[in-house]
Amino acid sequence: MKAYSLRWRLLIGGGLAILAAMAIAWLTMILLFDRHLERRVEFELRRHANQLVAAVDADPQGGIALSRMPTDPQFETPASGLYWQVSTADRILRSRSLWDQALARPTRSSRSDWYTRHVQDGPFAQDIFLVERLVSRSGDNDAVLIQVAQDRTGLRAARREFGLELGAFLTVLGIVLALAAWLQVSLGLQPLTRVRREVMTLKRNPAERLSEVYPEEVEPLIDAINDLAGAREADLRRARQRAADLAHGMKTPLAALSAQARQIKAAGGDTSGLDKAVAAAAAAVEAELARARAAATRYAAQDRRTAVLLLCQRLVAVLERTEAGARIDFQFDIPTELELPLAEDDLSTLLGVLLENAVRFARRLVTIRGGASATGVSIIIDDDGPGMTPDQVRQAVERGIRLDQRGGGHGLGLSIATDLIDATGGRITLERSPMGGLRAVLGWTGIERLT
Structure with a gap:
């Protein structure tokens, strides 16, 4: 009791x-x-x-x-x-x-x-x-x-x-x-x-409101909850907008600093320290933009569906054109009918972050598997790279740690992925892959997310 x-x-x-x-x-x-x-x-x-x-x-x-x-x-x-x-x-x-x-x-x-x-x-x-x-x-x-x-x-x-x-x-x-x-x-x-x-x-989904079909004695409580939800939604919208405006506002100064660094470097000066600082700041800005996007995803109704296999094939086609992706063999094991009730942009950002990390550290092979069961939908990404230690896995999903503080190179992208998966109502698990590298398991449970 x-x-x-x-x-x-x-x-x-x-x-x-x-x-x-x-x-x-x-x-x-x-x-x-x-x-x-x-x-x-x-x-x-x-x-x-x-x-x-x-x-x-x-x-x-x-x-x-x-x-x-x-x-x-x-x-x-x-x-x-x-x-x-x-x-x-x-x-x-x-x-x-x-x-x-x-x-x-x-x-x-x-x-x-x-x-x-x-x-x-x-x-x-x-x-x-x-x-x-x-x-x-x-x-x-x-x-x-x-x-x-x-x-x-x-x-x-x-x-x-x-x-x-x-x-x-x-x-x-x-x-x-x-x-x-x-x-x-x-x-x-x-x-x-x-x-x-x-x-x-x-x-x-804070955009939702409690229905008004309740007994008279409960109506004051329902009205108070709806008012509170409306105020919270407005506060969150303003906070997200301020974070996004700040991140966008920093892009121009960072671009100017990067241009000046290139001019100094062309004149024979040493810009290694400046390049690292600009890169770290740019990464932080991109991270905040991604997190603002994740927050918007969390508080938006998911009334669209995305075919997982087609999206993964498009992402891999882009990665294969990069220098790192050209040497990787991608293997798919995803049913063509598998869908997730998520916006395509949101799922693309989430899978793109994980696939980029897998391509960066894989030696030759990256596998992408997906499936649905009575309890939910899962997507598993494996690579044959060096993998991560348990401490590195724990650090990889922490917030507030800059890219140059991540061991082994798996860093800011995994933190962003954690925000995105949490925003879509799912869960991410990082573990040792049977192929020797890193395994990222994405899972969504709950009938409301799958129907």
Whole structure:
């Protein structure tokens, strides 16, 4: 999980909210279930008590008696958990289930309605639920206390079983809600995933802009990114133009210095130091012009395609007219249908730099191979020259090192080639060739570059 991941923050927040909601729901439903059970028990106890009230009568001695007994069989089983008791000041009638126990007399009583209370130390040390009421017999001022009680053990067992079943249900419900939350977050973040894809396109080509078909909440972000991209494109265009103008502006003074050096040399003067300085400055200017071209290539849409074999054949035809190229045997292994979605000028500059280096140091042979695979397109240039050491390879692609600081002659051109290949979205690898010289491997990956 990445730090500050919006997806995980939403999922964790949603998970905690679901967990809290499930816990509150469990506690609330347990409380409601408990109250419902107590109301049902109270209703049943009142029903039994009303039967007792209806059955209260007087015996021949003037005491209390019951004309009929409650019919629930639990009243006949000792310590069954269901008890009744009818009492006056001088006599007590009770159910067989009480055996030799008695229900506690109330601390307060009511003649108007039934009173409900909990007694923790009831008969047989049971925690009981008890309803009671004082009733008066007609023509008699002596009040009769009617009490009916039930053991709460069964209520606690029912509540425990309900809690376990409810917990299992809420656990399954929580998992379903968590999956729903994951789906909701994924759907909600889909616009940001599309933003990321379009930003990658914007990274390759600042002339592109993010599309405007986004949810209302994301539109301010899209507008800000597009504004930033426009400002960056304008800054880069101005910077490239200033670099190109500076390089072109230096060409004329360098040409004048070169002409003066030739005049001095014709007059018999020593111009070796001046020639080297002019050549180094001219090389630096050409390099900056090439890099400006590379920058323009990087930030321009590649909507053209170039046939690799035909371009390589044209470049070799030019090189064969040079003194170094006339002695080289060029071999091609490139499919005629191989194409790259690059402008011909850009690919020509890139391959021209590498072929010039190969011709300069090859003894007799330069091979050019190319091919396409499911992952991309590659072009491989080999020569049979002296090659380069790993340190020379590393130095050859560094920027800011002048031509006269490059060992073995492979120098500024390779640095320019690195800029160009990077500008076109590819990668260059320099390594030892099986032919003994230098191998330059150019590779482009990514479907967007190959279709």
